[in-house]
Amino acid sequence: MQLPVINEIPMTIVFVRFLIFTQLSIIVPKIKRIAMQKILLTIIISSFLFQPEKKETFKPLVVLELFTSQGCSSCPPADDLLNEVKTKYSDSEVVALSYHVDYWNYIGWKDPFSKKMFSDKQRKYGHKFNSSSIYTPQVVVNGKEHFVGSNRGIMNTKLNDYLKKTSTNTVVLSNLKKDNNTISLDYKIEGTVSKKALRIVLVINERITSIKRGENRNRVLKNANIVVNEVSLNLDSVNGEASIIIPDIVTQSDDLSIVALIQTENLDITGGSQLRL
Template structure:
């Protein structure tokens, strides 16, 4: 009888301990994803483009990821931005809806999908980078190249963390391109753009480990250096994890 009592007491104690035990998710270094909405047809955008390039170089390998999305709503002014896509304009509109803004503008930077500001504001840019770097992440993403041809890029990915209720997107960028603008607000200027998004795809299904192939669009030249980004976000478009890989 005494033996049964001791066993029952032990099981009861284990149940109490288990009930009050909190599962602590591992913490990783915070990530900062800067999404600049810009256009070669906008006279106030070159300073923001330059700042994005500076930040990208300065914070390389420090979990700061800079991307440049060229919108198409400046094309009517006379210069057709070769990197502009209507999908990127719609992407910016989706952010505006999230932020409950009535209008979109360039140059605009969205940080981790959570807030936006004028992309040429140097002081705010550095302040936001510092602030978001101090926030830890429950995700860690590793990327490894599999194969790189003139038509496709294949890579492996590994995600540490619970991917339930998250979405993954793969972004391909040209690291740098110089363009001589002939018309529009920047007529007769030579502009240098950085981390220019040329392809973006959401993964329809994904696991914690897997591989993926990206088609290289025709706008990419054989001498272009490419960079691939793997970005994880929640259903509210808040970015929760990111990693990059150079090709």
């Protein structure tokens, strides 16, 4: 019986395949290692080049905007509470503002500090909060939430909460000048100002009023941090100049303050400062 003859060509092919496989077993892992190293290097470089923008943060500032009226019988307790807060906290911690609305003037007493622009401001907040109506006394905290202004428990809770939250802006005011009925100033803002506005607020620190008519008739009311004028500037720079008119209701004996607030398009207040004149 004749033994089969092994074909030389197939054996050659087998040998070549063996060599290729052997070399690949060495080369492929090396290629994989090199590729992995390149991928890791790319990730590391990208992490430095494309880091998310780090927001600057500043010390907390709580801004309380009380919407009130001398013609509202529910408002005096809220006015008193706001005055307590103003006395308890420093100007660098809490900005307490009292906006007198005009929509209660028809019920007997025309609030001398009331303005339509303040009622309109409250309506804008109402739109943000999806409220079906506006009311007094109402406190808005940093433009983000609201509560009944006479509620001491909620007031204390919100103060504690917001005093733990950093601000993303701060404002430095300088070169304040008073010329007849106008106050001019320079401002410098720290933090981003894109799509934000600067509010300049003129405040009477305190005024006592005898109420002759309406729901609070025969009462003597003390109002604190009464807003008497306000202007808003859309920001395109971190520094600039601003001015505000002193209305006729301000007397020579009034102590005044200037408040500067930074507010987003969504009405969130991101920081500010206040300065007594």
